[in-house]
Amino acid sequence: MPRMQSQRAVARRAAPPERRWPEYVRLVPGALNAGLAALAVSVLGLGVTAGLSSTSSAQTTDNISQSAIVTTVVPGVDQPSEFERDSSTISRSNFRAALTDTGKAVDLDVTALSEPADSAQVDLHAYDARTALLARESKATTKLQQKLVKAKKKADAVKKALGTPTLPVKSYTLVARFGDVGAWARYHTGLDFSAPIGTAIHAPTAGVVEHAGSGGEAGGWAGSYVVLKHADGTQTLYAHMSSISVQDGQKVTGGKLLGHVGQSGRAFGPHLHFEVYPRGAEPGDVYTAVDPEPWLHKLGLKLR
Ligand SMILES: [Zn+2]
Numbered sequence: 417m418p419r420m421q422s423q424r425a426v427a428r429r430a431a432p433p434e435r436r437w438p439e440y441v442r443l444v445p446g447a448l449n450a451g452l453a454a455l456a457v458s459v460l461g462l463g464v465t466a467g468l469s470s471t472s473s474a475q476t477t478d479n480i481s482q483s484a485i486v487t488t489v490v491p492g493v494d495q496p497s498e499f500e501r502d503s504s505t506i507s508r509s510n511f512r513a514a515l516t517d518t519g520k521a522v523d524l525d526v527t528a529l530s531e532p533a534d535s536a537q538v539d540l541h542a543y544d545a546r547t548a549l550l551a552r553e554s555k556a557t558t559k560l561q562q563k564l565v566k567a568k569k570k571a572d573a574v575k576k577a578l579g580t581p582t583l584p585v586k587s588y589t590l591v592a593r594f595g596d597v598g599a600w601a602r603y604h605t606g607l608d609f610s611a612p613i614g615t616a617i618h619a620p621t622a623g624v625v626e627h628a629g630s631g632g633e634a635g636g637w638a639g640s641y642v643v644l645k646h647a648d649g650t651q652t653l654y655a656h657m658s659s660i661s662v663q664d665g666q667k668v669t670g671g672k673l674l675g676h677v678g679q680s681g682r683a684f685g686p687h688l689h690f691e692v693y694p695r696g697a698e699p700g701d702v703y704t705a706v707d708p709e710p711w712l713h714k715l716g717l718k719l720r
Pocket residue numbers: 592604606607608688689690
């Protein structure tokens with residue numbers, strides 16, 4: 417052995433690295449022993465270096481290590497190579513990974529499905545909030561509209577109740593004004609609208625019939641007459657009528673027909689004697705009467 421080692425050492429020193437394999441081939445007995453040992457080591461899974469340390473030198477160990485690598489792939493060993501096991505293991509791993517990934521993908525998909533749902537819910541909440549706000553605004557608007565409609569109805573009702581402001585006689589000749597001095601005891605207490613008998617007499621504005629007929633406070637001089645009481649307490653008197661179209665207590669609107677022009681009572685020719693009494697005055701108590709013109713002006717009515 418010492419001689420062989422010496423020769424090999426010499427050969428190794430002399431030969432270039434690529435020629436070591438032929439030299440190894442010539443050392444078949446040692447290589448075979450080492451190869452078998454390496455195979456055993458490989459199969460038993462022991463450390464190669466440990467298994468060979470007692471049989472050969474370091475140089476031999478290098479050679480046998482290479483041989484051991486070769487012998488692991490010798491046909492006839494009835495089990496998959498490390499590569500094959502690794503491959504199968506990797507394949508199963510990959511499959512599991514793929515499954516896991518698929519699972520994750522499914523989970524992600526579920527999450528992806530649930531996220532838009534959450535978003536949709538958030539959107540729905542926002543939508544609900546907006547809808548609620550709009551509903552409140554709409555409700556407020558509706559209330560306002562209802563109030564406006566109610567106010568308009570009330571205004572219309574008032575307007576309808578007031579009627580259309582109308583001069584007592586539409587076609588007339590004004591023959592005497594308030595305060596005129598003439599044939600009367602002191603002064604004229606109203607307006608005289610001269611018009612043919614039977615000319616229509618209208619209520620200037622809304623009111624309630626306080627008197628309709630002859631008699632009463634002004635019966636001595638007014639003949640057949642009508643007294644209206646208006647909303648502000650003002651009262652108006654229509655004297656010398658030929659006919660009366662309303663009754664006591666009747667509500668009238670502006671423009672309502674009260675009766676017709678005549679010359680009943682103390683009258684010189686057919687005409688309407690029209691008087692205005694302030695709140696609290698007694699119609700027929702002629703010297704409590706006031707000038708009718710300002711009152712007519714307040715209604716937008718002007719004498720011509
Ligand atoms: Zn008169």
